[in-house]
Amino acid sequence: MQTQRSFAKQTTGTLYLVPTPIGNLDDMTFRSIKVLQQVDLIAAEDTRNTQRLLKHFQITTRQISFHEHNTQARLPQLIATLNAGQSLAQVSDAGMPSISDPGKELVIAAIKHGIPVVPLPGANAGLTALIASGLAPQPFYFYGFLPRKTQQQVAALAPLKNRTETLIFYEAPHRLLKTLASLSLAFGEDRQIVLARELTKKYESFLRGTLAEAKAWFDQHQPRGEFVLLIAGNPYPQTRADAYQHLNLHDYVAQLVTEGHPAKTAIKMVAKQRQVAKQEVYRAYHQF
Template identity: 45%
Template structure:
């Protein structure tokens, strides 16, 4: 889904074939044996860790364990498994268990997901499942599920079903009463929001904008008038064009946050106004998929107009030759008010319903 590429830190103190991860010196205790025991409990290739000079290596080995799992067997169904958005350490024990136990793993890009499975020595078969083949794969996947198999679905990174083909498969399974089980994990939009500094109590996730220019403009105008934090996904090569579009809809003074390469070595959170962002990114194209956040529309500081002011405006427009219906629309738009409120005032003050000769759409 987002941020295509896992980060690995190599270690000279570990086995040459094994990626390693470095921890602060004071954390000398190794917790990776927990993963080793956990994976061994599901009778799959497991992990073990060694420590040397405060560098902890995650070494992979194949083992056959006779230890009975203390956890209940997984029930058949579609498992939506969250995977790291960049840092392999962000995988959960539950996700590892499901990926080890599944009959098959559906993946957007099997080559990309193969890196994750190889890192944890997971041998479950991979099957490609993306927007270009989902209609062909759908029936085969449903057959597996109806037969009682465990099917795991992962995206390239993050939580499946969010801005990727997994949403349609999950919807279909729900319709057919096939269990859909979420396995929580990383999510680019929540990760970015939590560290953005923008309001988090309410937000609107837009995701990728439509391809059609008119539809993009309409969506941005809607977002520009919402009071909640707006969250978009933006390909890096389209950032400059996106900034021009948002500038047109939101203005240059709205605060924004550009989050990229999250959880990876070159993670960046750029903060400023849309105008400042246009200047900052006009000369270079950032790398890595972008989560773009915009502050919601600030509350109006203008006092609500009085009834006498509204009545005066209506009379003036009518004296200029406008119908009462048109005058109500113009006043409501100009004062940023609901047309229904101005309509009620017009009925009380002028004592007659609005004319329908304009377009007949009363509020």
């Protein structure tokens, strides 16, 4: 086991994960401001965006860009900075680093090198929307952004159909209509949805209804702003055995393989669920 004592004396610097406001600058915490003032360097998803935040709070700490397109090039430089005893704050454009934003690669690298990683609490769009949604707040399943292509969306949503937890997605306005169509196809038009828009900003709003009602609404209204989509869990989930009971042994195994299970594992699962010998399932799948 590796033990981290976040505030013990050490020879390396510390990596601070600093959340930033998701809209309203008043949501910046005193501690976050203090850390950004005191660290040696800020690794920012977009230095131009972060500079506006720093200027507002009169923070003069130097920045360096760190985003999905330069991650591998930047990692050695940032780890070297930390190993030299300098402290680093990582910020994304809004909300928590690593949550649908850059961050996880630097965290993993810092842990690997024995560098303390200290998270600060702060704004998060998914949880902010969840507690005001009116849907069950726990348990919940956070997904974030779905794939952009319709076929990939449908494939990603298929295994979520029977989840009983409240589901949380993020979506941009120009992709909202396509995503609502994919959600309706996957979950059915009667499933409850809450759309939280422009959270913490002047035009914050919540739309609550069914997926069919949401689609009809946005047929008449232009989507504007960033959205958090909260989908009610399935109150009557089908088990895999129920959903696939119409499939023969070969097709059942093939379905599980397409869902990402190795063939050997899928054969064992089908044999157990159908209560037949593994050899019989093996022969059916390989068509011996």
